[in-house]
Amino acid sequence: MDATQLIHPLLALALAPLMAGIVNKTKSAFAGRNGPPVLQPYRDLWRLLHKGAVYSRTTSWILRAGPIVSLAAVVTALAMLPFGGTAAPLSFAGDLIVFAYLFGLVRFLMVAAALDTGSSFEGMGASREVTFSALAEPALLLALAALARMAGSPSLSGLLAGAVANPAVSIPVLLLAAAAVGIVLLAENARIPVDDPNTHLELTMIHEVMILDTSGPDLAFAGYAALLKQWAFAALLVGVLVPWRTGVLWADVALALAAMAAVAVGIGVVESTMARLRLVRVPQLLLAAVACAALAVVLVLR
Amino acid sequence: MQLILASTAIIFLGGLLALAVASRPRAASVLAAVGAIAGSAVGLVPALRAVLGGTHDAIACPWGLPLGEFHVALDALSGLFLVPILVLTAVAAVYGTRYLGHDTGPRVGVSWFFYSLLTCGMIAVVVARDAVLFLLAWETMSLASFFLVAYDDRRESVRHAAWTYLVATHIGTAALIALFVLMARQHGSLDFDHWNAGGMTSALASLCFLLAVAGFGTKAGFMPLHVWLPEAHPAAPSHVSAVMSGVMIKTGIYGLLRILSLIGPPPAWWGWLLIAIGLSSGILGILFALAQHDLKRLLAYSSVENIGIIAMGLGLGVLGTAYAAPTVATLGYAAALWHVLNHALFKGLLFLGAGAVLHAAGTTRIDRLGGLARRMPRTAMAFLFGAVAVCGLPPLNGFTSEFLVFIAALNGMLSGDLLVGATTAAVIAGLAVIGGLAVACFTKACGTIFLGEPRTSEADEAHEAGGTMWATMALLMVACVVVGVASPWLIGRSLASPLAVLCPAPAGLPIDLNVASSPLTGVVLAAAAFIGIALILVLLRRRLLAGRSVTQSGTWDCGYQRPTARMQYTSSSFAQPLVDLFRGLLRPRRDAAPIVELFPTAAHLQTHVGDLFTDRLIAPAFRRVREVLSRLRWIQHGRVQWYVLYIALTLLVLLVWKLG
Amino acid sequence: MDFWVNCLVVLIAMTNLRLLGSSRVVSCVHTVAFQGVLLGVLAIVGASGGLAAHGIVLAAVNIVLKGLVFPWLLMRALRETHLRREVEPAIGFGASMLLGVLLIGICLWIGSRLPLPVGVQASPLLVPAALFTLMVGLFMIVARRKALTQVVGYLSIENGITAFGLGFALKEALLVELGILLDAFMAVFVMGIIIFHISREFDHIDAGELSALKD
Structure with a gap:
C-alpha cells in the first residue's frame, strides 16, 4: 500500500460535488442562463450538515440507517476503482462483483428507507428504482466481464489498467463497453433519459422522490452518496474510454481528471438536448445497454 | 459413526415420547425439542469431525431385508450436509415449541413425531450407502414431511398442497428407483461402494445422470419440477417450512452430488444442462417470487431461485471437470456447497420470521400487513438481515456464495473457448438479473410488511414474537453475519475434504481452495472497510445532531393533508x-x-399470477392422464368380494410365473 | 484496416438491434438506410489489396440506392399511409432485442462452423454479421404486422446478402450483386406502390388482416 493509492479516493471525496456543479453549469449554458455557481453543491451539503432533522412519525430506524449505509457502501466501492494510473487501495479477483453489489446494497437500503415513510409517492419512486436497476445490473456486469476477458484479469484494477493489446478488436469492444457503462451511468444516477433530477413533479421523479422525507445530516449523507456514486460510474467510464497512460503519475491523473470533466459536460449536454423517456420506454434503453455489452462479450470471445 | 446412530436414536426417541404424551401438547413439544437438541449435539461431533478432518467411517452389517446389507458411512460430503440438517432442525424445533404453543389437541404431539421422523429420515439419507436403505430413508423423509405439511388438514388448500407434494415426490422417487435398478444391474450390487465408473458406457452414465436430475431435481425444486414447493411451503407450519426449505430440499442436491461422484467423469453437456436448469430456475423462480401476494409462497419461489444458483455452481463445476479446468471446477463445486449451507441459514431465518408474522398478525398476505417494524422491531431486524442475505448483498453470507459462482464464471470466461465463454457470460448475466430482481422482491416483502403504516387492524394489533422464537431467529441472524465475515477461513477449513470426495484424485484435478478463499479475503476486507466507515458515520451523525432540533411530524405527502394507510403503495x-x-x-x-x-x-x-408450469404443463398432462385412466374405472366398482378375487388371482399368477 | 472492418461490423450489428427494438417506423426506415450506407463503406474499406473498380461501383450503387432511393420511396409510402408506429407486434420490442442477442450468439457459432471457399480473406466477423442481418430481416417479416415494417425486414435481408457477397469479394460477383440490387430496387418500388394502394383501399396496412382473405 503506497500513498498514491489514496489519491483517487481523496480526489473523489473532494471533487464529486464539483462534478455535479459542472453538469449544472453546462445545462445552464445551454439554457442561456447564468446558473448556480459551480461550487453550489458544496454549499448545499454544508448547510444540510448543520441543520436539525425532522422525522416522520411513521418511520423506524431504517430511514435513519439508509443514508449512512449508502454513503459507507459507496465509499467502499470507490476504494476498488483505479484512476488514471493510480492503483486502487483494494484490489482482488472479482472485485468488480463487489463493486456492483455494493450499489445493490445501497439500493436495498435506500428503497427500504423510502418505503419506511409509508408515502405512496416514495413507494412509487422505490418501485421504479428497483425495476430499472434490475435491468441495469446485467449490462454493467456483462460489460465488465467482456473487459476482464480482454485484459485477462478478473479485477477492476487489472481490466482498467490501460493496455490496448490488439486495437482491431479492443477498440470496438471498448466503445461498446463504454456505451453500456454510459447508459448505466445515466440510469443509475437519475439522469435525464431515465429520470429528471430537476423536476419538482413527484410523479415523474425516481431518486429525488425517494428522499422526500429525509432531512438534515441524513439528506446530506444521501446526497453526498449520490454524488459519489455518480463519480464512481463516471470514473469507470473514464477508465474504459481513456486507456492510455503516459507513465508519469501527475500527467495521468490530470488526464483522467480532464476526462472526468468531459464526462460531466457530456452528461450536461445529454440532459440539455434529450427529453426524458416515457417510463415504459426506459427498459428498452437498458436492454440496448445489455445488447451492447453482449455484443462486446461476443467480440472478445472470438 | 456410532454417535450418528445414537443421535438418530435420541431424536427418534424424542418423537416417540412426544407421541406418547400427545394428550398434553406442551409436554410433547418440550420432549421433542429436547430430543432434537440432544440428538443434534451428539450428531454434530462426528459430522464436524468428518467435514474438518476428512475422516471416513462406516458400519456395514447384514440385515433382515432382502437385497444387500445395512451399510451406513459418514464421509466429508455427508458431514457437510449433516451439519445444516442437525443445526436447523434443532433450532426450528425450539422455535416450534412456541409456535405450536397455542394449539391444542393430539395433533401437536403427532406433528412432533413426524418432525422427529423427518429429521431421522434426512440423517439416514445422507449416511446411507446402500440403495435399499437409501430409498427407505428417502421415503421416510418424504412421508413424514407429507404428514407435516398436512398439519392444518381442516383447510381444503392445505389438503390440496399436501396431495400435490405427495404426488410430486413419488414421481421423483420413481425416477430414483429406475436409476438404482440401472446401477445395480450394471454393477451387480446395491452397495454404493461397489458402484464406480468402471465399465459404464457413456450412454448409460448419461441415462443415469438424467434420471438423477429428474428424481433428485423433483425434491430439490429444479424449475419445471418445482410445482410442489409453492404449494407445500405455505401450507406447512413455519418451522416445518424452514426445515423443508432450508435443508430437506438440499437432500436432492446431496443425492445428485453423490451420484455424480459415482458415475465417473462427466461430459460437458451435463454441465450445460445443469447451468440451463440453474438459469431457468433462478430467473423464473425470482420472477414468480416477485409476483406473489403471500409471504410464504414468495419465500418458496425464492427457494427455487436459490436452488437455481446452486445448480449453476454445480454446472460450472461439472463444466470445469469436463474441460479439465481445475480452478473453474473447484470454484463451481465450492460455490454450490457453500450456497447449500448459506441458504439453510438465511432461508431458515426468513421462514421463522414469516412464522412470527403469521403468529402476530394472523396472516401472511403481504397486502394486509404493514408497519410491523414498530410493533415487532426485533423480528423486523432479523427479517431484514435475512432479506439482505438472500439478495446476495455484501457483507452477509449470501453474498459470499453468489460471489463464488461469479468468480467461477469469470474464471471460465477468462480461459475458456467460445462455448464455455458464452455459457459463463450467460451465467454472469443471469446472476446479475437474479440479483437485481431479488432486491426488488425482498424490498417489496420487507417494505410492505414491516414498513409504512398497518393496512389492517390485525397488523395494527400485532405483537412482538416471544423470547424463544426471537432467540432462534437471533441465532440464525448472527450465524448469517459470522459465516459471511469468516467465510475465507471457513471455506478453507471445511470444503477441502468434501471436494475431495466429489472430484477424487484419479480424475486428476488438484484441489486448491486458495482460489476461493483469497478473493474472499478481499471481500472481507471490503466488508470490514464498509462496516468501519458506517460506524464512523453513525458517530458523525450523532455529533452533528447533538444540540440541534430533532422533531417528529407526519409523512410529507406532497401537500396532501389526510393520507390514510390504504393510500400506501401496496406490494x-x-x-x-x-x-x-x-x-x-x-x-x-x-x-x-x-x-x-x-x-x-x-x-x-x-x-x-399462477405458476407457468403448473398451468401450462403439469395440469394439462395430468388431465390427459386422467382421461386415459378413467377408461379403467370399471375395475373400481366397490364390490369387496371382487377385490379379494383380484388379490387371489394376482397371487396365483405370480406363483405360476415363479414356478413355471 | 481490420480495425475499421470490425468497427463497421459492430455498427451493422447495432443497427440490427435497433431495427428489432424500435417501434417507430420512421426510425426503422432510417436505420435500414444507414445499414445500407455502412455496407457501401464496408465494400470500400474491406476490399483486400487495394480498391478495385468493381468495389467502387458496388459501393456507390449500394450507397445511392439504399441510402437515398429506398428511404425516399418508403418515406413517400409512409406519408401516404400516415403510419407512425408499429403497434402490438407479435413479439414485443424488448423480447425481440433479447432474441436478437441470442441470434448473435447462434450466428457466431454458425459462422465459426461454416466452411468458406478457399482463398477468402474476410474478417472473421463478417459472415456472422451477414447472417445476423439476414436473420433479423426474416424475423421482422415474421414478427411485425405492418406491411411497411415487413418491407424494412426485406431490405435487411437484402443487406445481409450484400454483406455475404462482400465477404467473398469475388470478382465475378459484381454482376450477381448488381442483379440482386436491381431486383431489390424493383421489389421496393412495387411494394411501395402496392402499399399505397392497399392503404387507400382499406385504410390500413395491417398484414395480419390478410388472413380474412383465406377463403
Whole structure:
C-alpha cells in the first residue's frame, strides 16, 4: 500500500460535488442562463450538515440507517476503482462483483428507507428504482466481464489498467463497453433519459422522490452518496474510454481528471438536448445497454 | 459413526415420547425439542469431525431385508450436509415449541413425531450407502414431511398442497428407483461402494445422470419440477417450512452430488444442462417470487431461485471437470456447497420470521400487513438481515456464495473457448438479473410488511414474537453475519475434504481452495472497510445532531393533508412495473371492476399470477392422464368380494410365473 | 484496416438491434438506410489489396440506392399511409432485442462452423454479421404486422446478402450483386406502390388482416 493509492479516493471525496456543479453549469449554458455557481453543491451539503432533522412519525430506524449505509457502501466501492494510473487501495479477483453489489446494497437500503415513510409517492419512486436497476445490473456486469476477458484479469484494477493489446478488436469492444457503462451511468444516477433530477413533479421523479422525507445530516449523507456514486460510474467510464497512460503519475491523473470533466459536460449536454423517456420506454434503453455489452462479450470471445 | 446412530436414536426417541404424551401438547413439544437438541449435539461431533478432518467411517452389517446389507458411512460430503440438517432442525424445533404453543389437541404431539421422523429420515439419507436403505430413508423423509405439511388438514388448500407434494415426490422417487435398478444391474450390487465408473458406457452414465436430475431435481425444486414447493411451503407450519426449505430440499442436491461422484467423469453437456436448469430456475423462480401476494409462497419461489444458483455452481463445476479446468471446477463445486449451507441459514431465518408474522398478525398476505417494524422491531431486524442475505448483498453470507459462482464464471470466461465463454457470460448475466430482481422482491416483502403504516387492524394489533422464537431467529441472524465475515477461513477449513470426495484424485484435478478463499479475503476486507466507515458515520451523525432540533411530524405527502394507510403503495403496485415487463412469462390475470361514474361507489382490482408450469404443463398432462385412466374405472366398482378375487388371482399368477 | 472492418461490423450489428427494438417506423426506415450506407463503406474499406473498380461501383450503387432511393420511396409510402408506429407486434420490442442477442450468439457459432471457399480473406466477423442481418430481416417479416415494417425486414435481408457477397469479394460477383440490387430496387418500388394502394383501399396496412382473405 503506497500513498498514491489514496489519491483517487481523496480526489473523489473532494471533487464529486464539483462534478455535479459542472453538469449544472453546462445545462445552464445551454439554457442561456447564468446558473448556480459551480461550487453550489458544496454549499448545499454544508448547510444540510448543520441543520436539525425532522422525522416522520411513521418511520423506524431504517430511514435513519439508509443514508449512512449508502454513503459507507459507496465509499467502499470507490476504494476498488483505479484512476488514471493510480492503483486502487483494494484490489482482488472479482472485485468488480463487489463493486456492483455494493450499489445493490445501497439500493436495498435506500428503497427500504423510502418505503419506511409509508408515502405512496416514495413507494412509487422505490418501485421504479428497483425495476430499472434490475435491468441495469446485467449490462454493467456483462460489460465488465467482456473487459476482464480482454485484459485477462478478473479485477477492476487489472481490466482498467490501460493496455490496448490488439486495437482491431479492443477498440470496438471498448466503445461498446463504454456505451453500456454510459447508459448505466445515466440510469443509475437519475439522469435525464431515465429520470429528471430537476423536476419538482413527484410523479415523474425516481431518486429525488425517494428522499422526500429525509432531512438534515441524513439528506446530506444521501446526497453526498449520490454524488459519489455518480463519480464512481463516471470514473469507470473514464477508465474504459481513456486507456492510455503516459507513465508519469501527475500527467495521468490530470488526464483522467480532464476526462472526468468531459464526462460531466457530456452528461450536461445529454440532459440539455434529450427529453426524458416515457417510463415504459426506459427498459428498452437498458436492454440496448445489455445488447451492447453482449455484443462486446461476443467480440472478445472470438 | 456410532454417535450418528445414537443421535438418530435420541431424536427418534424424542418423537416417540412426544407421541406418547400427545394428550398434553406442551409436554410433547418440550420432549421433542429436547430430543432434537440432544440428538443434534451428539450428531454434530462426528459430522464436524468428518467435514474438518476428512475422516471416513462406516458400519456395514447384514440385515433382515432382502437385497444387500445395512451399510451406513459418514464421509466429508455427508458431514457437510449433516451439519445444516442437525443445526436447523434443532433450532426450528425450539422455535416450534412456541409456535405450536397455542394449539391444542393430539395433533401437536403427532406433528412432533413426524418432525422427529423427518429429521431421522434426512440423517439416514445422507449416511446411507446402500440403495435399499437409501430409498427407505428417502421415503421416510418424504412421508413424514407429507404428514407435516398436512398439519392444518381442516383447510381444503392445505389438503390440496399436501396431495400435490405427495404426488410430486413419488414421481421423483420413481425416477430414483429406475436409476438404482440401472446401477445395480450394471454393477451387480446395491452397495454404493461397489458402484464406480468402471465399465459404464457413456450412454448409460448419461441415462443415469438424467434420471438423477429428474428424481433428485423433483425434491430439490429444479424449475419445471418445482410445482410442489409453492404449494407445500405455505401450507406447512413455519418451522416445518424452514426445515423443508432450508435443508430437506438440499437432500436432492446431496443425492445428485453423490451420484455424480459415482458415475465417473462427466461430459460437458451435463454441465450445460445443469447451468440451463440453474438459469431457468433462478430467473423464473425470482420472477414468480416477485409476483406473489403471500409471504410464504414468495419465500418458496425464492427457494427455487436459490436452488437455481446452486445448480449453476454445480454446472460450472461439472463444466470445469469436463474441460479439465481445475480452478473453474473447484470454484463451481465450492460455490454450490457453500450456497447449500448459506441458504439453510438465511432461508431458515426468513421462514421463522414469516412464522412470527403469521403468529402476530394472523396472516401472511403481504397486502394486509404493514408497519410491523414498530410493533415487532426485533423480528423486523432479523427479517431484514435475512432479506439482505438472500439478495446476495455484501457483507452477509449470501453474498459470499453468489460471489463464488461469479468468480467461477469469470474464471471460465477468462480461459475458456467460445462455448464455455458464452455459457459463463450467460451465467454472469443471469446472476446479475437474479440479483437485481431479488432486491426488488425482498424490498417489496420487507417494505410492505414491516414498513409504512398497518393496512389492517390485525397488523395494527400485532405483537412482538416471544423470547424463544426471537432467540432462534437471533441465532440464525448472527450465524448469517459470522459465516459471511469468516467465510475465507471457513471455506478453507471445511470444503477441502468434501471436494475431495466429489472430484477424487484419479480424475486428476488438484484441489486448491486458495482460489476461493483469497478473493474472499478481499471481500472481507471490503466488508470490514464498509462496516468501519458506517460506524464512523453513525458517530458523525450523532455529533452533528447533538444540540440541534430533532422533531417528529407526519409523512410529507406532497401537500396532501389526510393520507390514510390504504393510500400506501401496496406490494402489488410496487411489483407492477416488473410484472408488466415480464408479463409474457408471468401471465398475470386481472380481475377489475373499473371506476365508471363521476361519484364511484364500489370498485375492485384483483391480480393473480399462477405458476407457468403448473398451468401450462403439469395440469394439462395430468388431465390427459386422467382421461386415459378413467377408461379403467370399471375395475373400481366397490364390490369387496371382487377385490379379494383380484388379490387371489394376482397371487396365483405370480406363483405360476415363479414356478413355471 | 481490420480495425475499421470490425468497427463497421459492430455498427451493422447495432443497427440490427435497433431495427428489432424500435417501434417507430420512421426510425426503422432510417436505420435500414444507414445499414445500407455502412455496407457501401464496408465494400470500400474491406476490399483486400487495394480498391478495385468493381468495389467502387458496388459501393456507390449500394450507397445511392439504399441510402437515398429506398428511404425516399418508403418515406413517400409512409406519408401516404400516415403510419407512425408499429403497434402490438407479435413479439414485443424488448423480447425481440433479447432474441436478437441470442441470434448473435447462434450466428457466431454458425459462422465459426461454416466452411468458406478457399482463398477468402474476410474478417472473421463478417459472415456472422451477414447472417445476423439476414436473420433479423426474416424475423421482422415474421414478427411485425405492418406491411411497411415487413418491407424494412426485406431490405435487411437484402443487406445481409450484400454483406455475404462482400465477404467473398469475388470478382465475378459484381454482376450477381448488381442483379440482386436491381431486383431489390424493383421489389421496393412495387411494394411501395402496392402499399399505397392497399392503404387507400382499406385504410390500413395491417398484414395480419390478410388472413380474412383465406377463403
